[in-house]
Amino acid sequence: MLQDMDPADVKGEYREYTLELYGVGPRKVLVTDEEVPYPDGRLIVSRTDTDGIITHVNRSFVVMSGYEEEELIGAPHSILRHPDMPKAAFRDLWATVQRGDIWQGYVKNLRKDGAYYWVKATVIPNIRGGQVVGYTSVRRKPDRRKVEECIDLYARMRQEEAAT
Amino acid sequence: MSYTFTVSPDFSPDYIAGWFVFNTWLQRTLETGFHLELMDDFDSLHNAIRQDRIDLVYANPYDAAMLVREKGFTALVKPRGGADEALIAVAAESETRAVEDLPEGARIAATDDPDVQLMGMILLEPAGLGKDNTVRVECDNYVLVAKRLLTGESDAGIFLTKAFDELSRPVRERLKVLVRSDIQVIHHYLMAGPRIADLHPKLQKALVNMGEAPKTVRILEQLKLPGWDPVDPEEVEFMIDLMETLKFSPA
Numbered sequence: 371m372l373q374d375m376d377p378a379d380v381k382g383e384y385r386e387y388t389l390e391l392y393g394v395g396p397r398k399v400l401v402t403d404e405e406v407p408y409p410d411g412r413l414i415v416s417r418t419d420t421d422g423i424i425t426h427v428n429r430s431f432v433v434m435s436g437y438e439e440e441e442l443i444g445a446p447h448s449i450l451r452h453p454d455m456p457k458a459a460f461r462d463l464w465a466t467v468q469r470g471d472i473w474q475g476y477v478k479n480l481r482k483d484g485a486y487y488w489v490k491a492t493v494i495p496n497i498r499g500g501q502v503v504g505y506t507s508v509r510r511k512p513d514r515r516k517v518e519e520c521i522d523l524y525a526r527m528r529q530e531e532a533a534t
Numbered sequence: 535m536s537y538t539f540t541v542s543p544d545f546s547p548d549y550i551a552g553w554f555v556f557n558t559w560l561q562r563t564l565e566t567g568f569h570l571e572l573m574d575d576f577d578s579l580h581n582a583i584r585q586d587r588i589d590l591v592y593a594n595p596y597d598a599a600m601l602v603r604e605k606g607f608t609a610l611v612k613p614r615g616g617a618d619e620a621l622i623a624v625a626a627e628s629e630t631r632a633v634e635d636l637p638e639g640a641r642i643a644a645t646d647d648p649d650v651q652l653m654g655m656i657l658l659e660p661a662g663l664g665k666d667n668t669v670r671v672e673c674d675n676y677v678l679v680a681k682r683l684l685t686g687e688s689d690a691g692i693f694l695t696k697a698f699d700e701l702s703r704p705v706r707e708r709l710k711v712l713v714r715s716d717i718q719v720i721h722h723y724l725m726a727g728p729r730i731a732d733l734h735p736k737l738q739k740a741l742v743n744m745g746e747a748p749k750t751v752r753i754l755e756q757l758k759l760p761g762w763d764p765v766d767p768e769e770v771e772f773m774i775d776l777m778e779t780l781k782f783s784p785a
């Protein structure tokens with residue numbers, strides 16, 4: 371199960387949100403305006419089982435998320451869910467990979483300390499002997515202009531989601 | 535019965551003699567005939583693999599997917615210590631300080647090595663640069679990539695990190711590295727095909743032991759290989775998944 375975020379972990383002033391997470395229920399998250407730049411040349415990699423439970427993370431993933439590896443393995447991937455992300459983005463992600471296709475998009479992720487980082491993410495189904503056994507996601511440093519476009523686009527999408 | 539051994543064409547021509555010595559060792563150790571066939575380019579290699587003419591190959595990460603998933607190959611070993619990484623460099627006196635300073639239409643020098651190109655293009659992505667808005671300057675080897683930068687015939691170059699570090703010091707000092715990849719999990723693998731399945735365990739053991747005896751250490755030294763490490767099949771599957779995600783670029 372996913373615990374609420376702890377104010378003791380968060381640096382500086384924060385806003386509080388409650389996210390309704392699939393298979394998890396409500397989670398209180400604490401969000402600051404601090405952006406952590408994506409490290410040059412790195413790839414952030416994780417794998418999940420078919421339910422989106424994290425089974426593998428690389429060192430870059432651990433460092434950027436701010437969590438310990440032990441806190442990540444076995445947790446739902448929505449542990450990184452940032453309240454500024456529109457729900458529709460993740461609906462599209464899951465529909466795409468469950469069809470057996472590759473998904474690509476820009477994602478704003480939430481760190482344990484309340485800060486955030488932007489990534490360009492690719493998610494791919496892992497097929498072994500014709501069966502989907504899990505999913506891998508690889509993130510890289512995004513083009514800043516694409517991120518600026520997404521900031522506007524996601525804000526509009528979230529407004530629409532709030533209105534319906 | 536004789537089998538065919540080949541080496542991904544991205545190896546340096548300096549190592550040709552070394553691979554022949556390696557092949558002689560291979561035949562003696564396995565008491566089996568292996569014919570070493572060196573391919574001129576990636577097209578020839580891919581054709582040979584498609585026609586099932588290859589039994590053993592020192593394969594590059596890009597080709598691992600086809601070999602494992604379509605041709606039933608097994609990765610036996612990988613070079614000890616050090617993964618494949620790439621970097622972007624410019625001439626030392628260039629105004630460019632970060633990849634983000636490179637303009638659209640930049641001339642990018644590179645070899646035809648597909649995985650280094652892939653890693654290089656990922657390093658250029660944050661600048662909004664890709665195949666469609668850059669000009670490729672294709673070079674036969676990394677010394678020529680460096681030369682194109684020094685003569686001003688290209689704006690940036692993609693290097694295999696190992697190849698960059700092997701450039702002569704005077705050349706390296708006239709270049710400036712903008713960014714290095716730190717991926718850690720992309721490797722060349724020595725991979726064996728299904729026709730020699732019964733040889734796999736013996737071959738893997740012999741390869742891993744090469745680092746033990748002075749005679750075999752010398753063979754490895756000629757190839758600048760510190761030794762071989764055995765490979766866990768899931769690790770290779772993971773690299774293949776990773777390569778597939780990196781190759782993906784939506785239309």
Ligand SMILES: Cc1cc2nc3c(=O)[nH]c(=O)nc-3n(C[C@H](O)[C@H](O)[C@H](O)COP(=O)(O)O)c2cc1C
Pocket residue numbers: 390391392393416417418422446447448449450451452460463477479493494505506507
């Ligand atoms: C391989 C993989 C990687 C994912 N990576 C992220 C991620 O980095 N950040 C994120 O918020 N969601 C990620 N997700 C989606 C989450 O599983 C989840 O759908 C999302 O956080 C929204 O939460 P919800 O589905 O509970 O509404 C990933 C999913 C998969 C399968």
